[in-house]
Amino acid sequence: MKEEKEDSIDKLFSRGLNDPGENAPYREGDWDAMEAMLNGRKPKGIVRSLVLLAGAAAAMLLLVIGWLYLNPAQKTGTPPQVVKTKPQVQQDTGKYGPPAQQLAESKSNALSASDSSAMSANDISRKSRSFFTLSADAGGRNTAGKLGINDIYTARVIKPNRDTTPPDKTVSMAINTTKTDTLITPKTDKLANNSMKVDSAIAEKKPVLASVVDDIKPNKKQAAPASSAAFKPTFALSFVASPDINSVKGFSQNKVGTNAGLLLTMGVSKKWSITTGAIYADKPYLTDFANYSSAYKFTSNPASVSASCIVLDIPLNIGYQVYNKGGNKFSLGTGLSSYFMLRENYTFNYTGVYPGGPATYNIRNKNKHIMGILNLNMTYQREISSKFGVGVQPYYKLPLTGIGYGQVNLKSAGVAVGVTWNINSALKPK
Amino acid sequence: MGEEELYRLISGCLKDDRLSQKLLYKAFYGFAMGICLRYAANRYEASEIMNQGFYKVFKNLNKYDITKPFKAWLGRIMVNTSIDYYRSNLKIAYTEELDKAEHINDTEYADQNLNYNDLLEMITKLPRAYRTIFNLFAIEGYTHEEIGDMLNISTGTSKSNLHKAREKLKVMIAENNRIPGTVNKQSNDNIISITQQSNPNLSVSFVNNVTKQ
Known part of the structure; x- marks a missing residue:
C-alpha cells in the first residue's frame, strides 16, 4: 500500500514534468552563450565567468584610476x-x-x-x-x-x-x-x-x-552606523602567507619577497567588511640609483641600490562581496596600509673599480608610513565547512608616499593564500 | 522533426557547421531545458547546465550511435551534466533534518490536478541533494545502487534522501490543495485603501489578523 502511494507521487511528477511544453521557450541569449562556448572558450559556467570578468574589470579600473591619481609623473622635493x-x-x-x-x-x-x-x-x-x-x-x-x-x-x-x-x-x-x-x-x-x-x-x-x-x-x-545596527557583525580570523614581487619602477627590476600574517575581518553588513591585522613582510628590491633619494652626497653616485627591508604591514581595508554562492565567495577590496620599517639594509652597487662612497647602509626602526600605501585586492574564498575556509587573494600595493630611507616608489604585487576561521557567523549554514 | 532532417543536422554538426548546430540546439532546446530545469535551482542555472550539456553533445557527436534514438542519448548527457554540476557545487548537503511533517491524508497523488509550473516549483524548492535523488529515481528511473555510484553516496543515503524528498513534496502538495493555485503563500495582512477621499484625516493602520486574535 505504502509502496503504491509513493509510486503514485513519483508518477505525478514523472508525468507532469515529462514535457515542459511551452513552459521552456527558446531564448536567443542562451544560444549566444552557447556560441561563445563553441568559439573556443572553455565550457565554464556563464554566471561564473561573467562574475570573474566583471571582477577583473573592476580591479583593473581601480588599478588604473589609482595609478593616474596617485602616481604623478614628476617627483618633487x-x-x-x-x-x-x-x-x-x-x-x-x-x-x-x-x-x-x-x-x-x-x-x-x-x-x-x-x-x-x-x-x-x-x-x-x-x-x-x-x-x-x-x-x-x-x-x-x-x-x-x-x-x-x-x-x-x-x-x-x-x-x-x-x-x-x-x-x-x-x-x-x-x-x-x-x-x-x-x-x-x-x-x-x-x-x-x-x-x-x-x-x-x-x-x-x-x-x-x-x-x-x-x-x-x-x-x-x-x-556605516545604520547597517551595523541592523546587522550583527561577524568576525573571521585568517592566517595568510604570500610571495610577492617588489619593484620600484615598472616591473622590470623586481625581486620576490615573502609575507606572513594574521588578519581579522569584521563583516559590517551582508556585503561589506572591514579587515585589519598585521603582516610581517620581507621586501627586497633592486633599483637604479636615480629612483633613490638620499640626504647623503655621494662623491660618485652608485649605479644601483639593492635593498632588503623587513616591514610590519598594518592594513585597514574594506571589502565588498560581489559573489556568494555554493560556498564560493568572491570579493573586491581596497584600503590603506601602514608600513613600519623594522629593518632597512641598503647595498650600493658601483660601476667603477674604486667606489667613492659607502657600500652599505643599515637602519632599524626609523621610518614609518602611516596609511601611506594603497591596497587593491580581489579575494576568492571557498568554504570547507561552516567554520573554516580557504582563500586566494591577488593583491597590489601602491605607495602614496616614498617608502623607507630612500623614499622609493616601492610597489608590491602578489598572491596571498590563507585559511580563515569564522569566529561567529551571522547566517546559519543550510 | 523527421529522421532525415535530424541526420542532416547531425552530419552538419559533425562538420562543425554553425547553422546546423544552431538548428539542432533549437530543435532540442525545450526537451533539454525540461530536464535541466528539474535539477537546477533556477532558470539561469538550468541554461548554464544545458549549455554545458550541449557543448558535450557537439564535441562528442562522433561517438553517437546513429542506430539508437538521439533524444535518449541527448537526455542522458543532460542528466549526467546536471549531476556533474551538482557534484561541483556539493556542499554538506545531507545534514538537513526532516521537517515536522503534519499528518497527511492518504491521497491518490497521481490524480492530482497540478500543472507543469506547480510541479516544477515544488521540485525546485527541495534541497539540492533531495531534488537530484528524486529526479534520478522517480523520473529518470535509476535504481538506488546506480544513484549511489553516480553521486558517490551509500544506497542507504539515497533511500533516506528519496524518502525525505517525497515527504517534503507531500507537504507541499497538501498546502497547495488547501490554497488552490498557490504553492506557498502566507498572507494575513489586511489591506486598507489609503486613498480615502471622504475623510482626509483618516489615519492608516495595518491590522494583522493573527496578532489581533
Whole structure:
C-alpha cells in the first residue's frame, strides 16, 4: 500500500514534468552563450565567468584610476616623512589664509574662497607624493570649511580655467558654493554628511578624496552606523602567507619577497567588511640609483641600490562581496596600509673599480608610513565547512608616499593564500 | 522533426557547421531545458547546465550511435551534466533534518490536478541533494545502487534522501490543495485603501489578523 502511494507521487511528477511544453521557450541569449562556448572558450559556467570578468574589470579600473591619481609623473622635493604633517597644515593655512580671512574673502567675492580651497585640493593632490600632505589638506579643509557637493564640482569645473583666469576676478559662481564654504562652525555635521556621501559616490572618479575621507575619523564613524545596527557583525580570523614581487619602477627590476600574517575581518553588513591585522613582510628590491633619494652626497653616485627591508604591514581595508554562492565567495577590496620599517639594509652597487662612497647602509626602526600605501585586492574564498575556509587573494600595493630611507616608489604585487576561521557567523549554514 | 532532417543536422554538426548546430540546439532546446530545469535551482542555472550539456553533445557527436534514438542519448548527457554540476557545487548537503511533517491524508497523488509550473516549483524548492535523488529515481528511473555510484553516496543515503524528498513534496502538495493555485503563500495582512477621499484625516493602520486574535 505504502509502496503504491509513493509510486503514485513519483508518477505525478514523472508525468507532469515529462514535457515542459511551452513552459521552456527558446531564448536567443542562451544560444549566444552557447556560441561563445563553441568559439573556443572553455565550457565554464556563464554566471561564473561573467562574475570573474566583471571582477577583473573592476580591479583593473581601480588599478588604473589609482595609478593616474596617485602616481604623478614628476617627483618633487615634497618631504614625504611622517613627522612633517604639522608644518604642512600650517603651510596650507598660511598660504591660503586663515579661516577668518577666507570668510571675509568669500563674503566680498563669491569665488575667491571656493577657488582657493579648490586650488589647495587640486594642487596638492597633483604635486605631492605624500599621503600626509593629503590628509593634512583634509584637516585644513576641516578648519577652513567643509567641502560640500558644490565644492567638489567647483574644483573640477574650475581646473581648466585656472591658468587663464585670476581667482579673485571671476564672480560667476553659484551661491550655494559660497554658503557651503562660509559655514565654518564645527557644527556643520549635515554638510559633512553631504560631503561624505558625495565623496563616496564619486569614489570611482576621485580615489584620492575617497581615501582622504576614509582617514578622517569623524567621517569614518558616519560611514556605516545604520547597517551595523541592523546587522550583527561577524568576525573571521585568517592566517595568510604570500610571495610577492617588489619593484620600484615598472616591473622590470623586481625581486620576490615573502609575507606572513594574521588578519581579522569584521563583516559590517551582508556585503561589506572591514579587515585589519598585521603582516610581517620581507621586501627586497633592486633599483637604479636615480629612483633613490638620499640626504647623503655621494662623491660618485652608485649605479644601483639593492635593498632588503623587513616591514610590519598594518592594513585597514574594506571589502565588498560581489559573489556568494555554493560556498564560493568572491570579493573586491581596497584600503590603506601602514608600513613600519623594522629593518632597512641598503647595498650600493658601483660601476667603477674604486667606489667613492659607502657600500652599505643599515637602519632599524626609523621610518614609518602611516596609511601611506594603497591596497587593491580581489579575494576568492571557498568554504570547507561552516567554520573554516580557504582563500586566494591577488593583491597590489601602491605607495602614496616614498617608502623607507630612500623614499622609493616601492610597489608590491602578489598572491596571498590563507585559511580563515569564522569566529561567529551571522547566517546559519543550510 | 523527421529522421532525415535530424541526420542532416547531425552530419552538419559533425562538420562543425554553425547553422546546423544552431538548428539542432533549437530543435532540442525545450526537451533539454525540461530536464535541466528539474535539477537546477533556477532558470539561469538550468541554461548554464544545458549549455554545458550541449557543448558535450557537439564535441562528442562522433561517438553517437546513429542506430539508437538521439533524444535518449541527448537526455542522458543532460542528466549526467546536471549531476556533474551538482557534484561541483556539493556542499554538506545531507545534514538537513526532516521537517515536522503534519499528518497527511492518504491521497491518490497521481490524480492530482497540478500543472507543469506547480510541479516544477515544488521540485525546485527541495534541497539540492533531495531534488537530484528524486529526479534520478522517480523520473529518470535509476535504481538506488546506480544513484549511489553516480553521486558517490551509500544506497542507504539515497533511500533516506528519496524518502525525505517525497515527504517534503507531500507537504507541499497538501498546502497547495488547501490554497488552490498557490504553492506557498502566507498572507494575513489586511489591506486598507489609503486613498480615502471622504475623510482626509483618516489615519492608516495595518491590522494583522493573527496578532489581533
